[in-house]
Amino acid sequence: MDSTPASAAQDFEPTVRTRIKRLHERGHYDRKTVTEILDAGLVCHVGYVIGGQPYVTATAYWREGNRVYWHGSSASKMLRHLKGGVEVCFTVSLLDGLVLARSGFHSSINYRSVMALGTARLVADRDEKLAALTAFSDRLTPGRWEELKPPSEQELKATTVITLELDEVVAKVRTGPPNDDEEDLDLPVWAGVVPVATTLGEAEADPVLSPDIPAPDYLGQITIG
Amino acid sequence: MDSTPASAAQDFEPTVRTRIKRLHERGHYDRKTVTEILDAGLVCHVGYVIGGQPYVTATAYWREGNRVYWHGSSASKMLRHLKGGVEVCFTVSLLDGLVLARSGFHSSINYRSVMALGTARLVADRDEKLAALTAFSDRLTPGRWEELKPPSEQELKATTVITLELDEVVAKVRTGPPNDDEEDLDLPVWAGVVPVATTLGEAEADPVLSPDIPAPDYLGQITIG
Numbered sequence: 154m155d156s157t158p159a160s161a162a163q164d165f166e167p168t169v170r171t172r173i174k175r176l177h178e179r180g181h182y183d184r185k186t187v188t189e190i191l192d193a194g195l196v197c198h199v200g201y202v203i204g205g206q207p208y209v210t211a212t213a214y215w216r217e218g219n220r221v222y223w224h225g226s227s228a229s230k231m232l233r234h235l236k237g238g239v240e241v242c243f244t245v246s247l248l249d250g251l252v253l254a255r256s257g258f259h260s261s262i263n264y265r266s267v268m269a270l271g272t273a274r275l276v277a278d279r280d281e282k283l284a285a286l287t288a289f290s291d292r293l294t295p296g297r298w299e300e301l302k303p304p305s306e307q308e309l310k311a312t313t314v315i316t317l318e319l320d321e322v323v324a325k326v327r328t329g330p331p332n333d334d335e336e337d338l339d340l341p342v343w344a345g346v347v348p349v350a351t352t353l354g355e356a357e358a359d360p361v362l363s364p365d366i367p368a369p370d371y372l373g374q375i376t377i378g
Numbered sequence: 379m380d381s382t383p384a385s386a387a388q389d390f391e392p393t394v395r396t397r398i399k400r401l402h403e404r405g406h407y408d409r410k411t412v413t414e415i416l417d418a419g420l421v422c423h424v425g426y427v428i429g430g431q432p433y434v435t436a437t438a439y440w441r442e443g444n445r446v447y448w449h450g451s452s453a454s455k456m457l458r459h460l461k462g463g464v465e466v467c468f469t470v471s472l473l474d475g476l477v478l479a480r481s482g483f484h485s486s487i488n489y490r491s492v493m494a495l496g497t498a499r500l501v502a503d504r505d506e507k508l509a510a511l512t513a514f515s516d517r518l519t520p521g522r523w524e525e526l527k528p529p530s531e532q533e534l535k536a537t538t539v540i541t542l543e544l545d546e547v548v549a550k551v552r553t554g555p556p557n558d559d560e561e562d563l564d565l566p567v568w569a570g571v572v573p574v575a576t577t578l579g580e581a582e583a584d585p586v587l588s589p590d591i592p593a594p595d596y597l598g599q600i601t602i603g
Contacts, residue, residue, distance in 0.1 A: 170431065174455075175451060175454055195473065195487075196471060196473055196487075196489075198423035198425075198434050198436070198469060198471070199434070200423075200425040200432035200433060200434035200467070201432055202427050202430065202432050205427065205465065206395065206465055206467070206495065207425035207426055207427050207432050207465060207466060207467045208425060208467050208493075208495075209423050209424070209425035209434050209467045209468075209469040209493070210469070210493075211423070211469060211471035211489070211491055213487055226400060229400055230399075240430065240431055240432060241432060242425070242431070242432045242433050242434045243434075244423060244434040244435070244436060246421060246423070246436035248420065248421055248576070248602075251518065251578075251600065253519065253522070255526065255527055256526055256527045256529065256533070257511055257515055257523065257526055257529055257533075258529055258530075258533040258536075258537065260515075262420075262421075262438055264421075264436070266436055268433075268434070268435075270431065270433075286482055290482055290485075293476065294478065297478070297567075298482065300566075300567045300568075301480065301481055301482055301567060302480055302481045302562055302565055302567075304481065304482055304483055305483075308481070308482075308483040311483075312483065330582070330584045330585060330586075331584055333584075337527055338586055339588075340527055341525075341588075341591060342522075342525045342526060342527075342591070343525075343583070343587065343591050343592070343593060343594050343597075344583070344584040344587055345581055345582050345583040345584045345587060346581070346582045346584075347578055347579070347581045347582075347597060347600060348578065348579030348580070348581075348582065349576060349577070349578055349579070349602065350576075350577050350578075350579060351473070351574060351575070351576060351577075352574070352575050352576075352577045353476075353572055353573065353574055353575075354572070354573030354574070354575060355573070356570055356571070356572045356573075357555070357570050357571045357572075357573065358568070358569070358570040359555045359556055359558075359569040359570045359571075360555060361555075361563055362568065362569055362570060363564075363566075366566060366567070366568050367568070368568060369568050372568075372572060375476065375572060377473075377574065
């Protein structure tokens with residue numbers, strides 16, 4: 154981890170690539186907004202280029218300090234390509250509501266999103282990789298990592314972990330009711346917001362799980378979105 | 379719309395860019411699987427390249443026949459860039475569950491995803507644009523479009539609609555319980571799936587909405603995810 158406590162406390166500077174021009178009030182560059190969105194999400198969409206063609210892959214991610222991480226099998230195309238160190242766009246978006254205005258033009262969605270640009274690199278060091286995977290488990294299910302079978306050296310080798318330092322970053326957020334034109338407010342049409350949330354259902358035990366093993370407490374403490 | 383009923387009924391052919399090699403049992407190329415995922419989602423992530431840098435933008439989308447559509451202000455960077463007709467990667471991913479295995483290595487997520495590659499083009503024709511926007515409203519809130527203030531010519535002009543024909547497409551799906559190694563099945567650790575769903579909350583009327591306007595039936599019929 155080469156992030157320092159100092160850099161992790163600073164806000165982000167808008168760049169020509171991350172400055173929001175249209176609806177600029179939706180853009181946020183402060184550390185707190187970015188961190189809260191990243192820590193709420195579970196799935197990111199990573200964009201990368203192979204031979205001029207963009208690819209976008211959805212994958213689970215997590216944050217530690219000033220870095221985000223994602224992982225997968227060493228064999229997957231995305232990770233095979235990225236581990237050389239390549240330019241990526243890392244995007245997290247959380248859908249919060251449908252904004253139904255009195256005109257189609259002003260109808261919208263409420264959301265929280267983060268876009269981070271930079272060079273992703275492979276986490277090559279075995280101990281750093283193990284620490285990152287532990288952090289991922291702890292983010293979702295605190296305490297579970299200690300219960301699991303520890304990863305074998307072969308499993309560690311077969312798992313690629315990729316990281317991106319948070320440097321060129323922007324958050325975009327829309328909240329609140331529709332913003333209809335003043336002259337439309339008396340139209341006889343319903344307007345408002347339908348909230349959207351990510352919810353967790355009741356845990357389903359593996360059919361081959363021994364009935365002697367109770368559902369652990371951390372199952373009720375998972376939060377996403 | 380240049381898609382024909384014939385092409386819209388055919389399955390997709392895997393290409394070198396869309397053939398799933400690792401965990402190939404998760405890959406699907408049949409029309410039904412692809413269509414069901416696209417029609418369940420609301421937000422896509424579109425990848426595109428500007429000056430070698432990949433960008434990934436989340437935006438609402440909809441499907442009509444053999445095409446997907448997305449839209450926004452004509453002023454937005456993404457759409458300004460895409461309307462020339464550019465290579466994109468259109469990805470939709472729906473999170474269905476957390477798969478907690480007896481090892482970190484086999485822990486996973488359940489999901490449905492679609493990736494479509496191709497050249498996105500601007501919907502320039504006014505009537506085609508209006509038809510596409512109507513279809514988007516109908517997908518979410520059937521019947522609402524007729525209640526709304528019709529879009530002005532200025533609003534139509536200020537709205538860019540982008541489309542991608544479904545041609546090079548792959549769906550990826552994971553379902554079911556963990557796939558632990560045989561020798562790990564007796565470990566004293568809970569294993570199973572925590573289902574994840576997208577849920578809609580109770581509609582919140584615009585604070586300035588007249589109390590005489592009741593909540594319409596379509597609010598209870600919206601489905602996402």
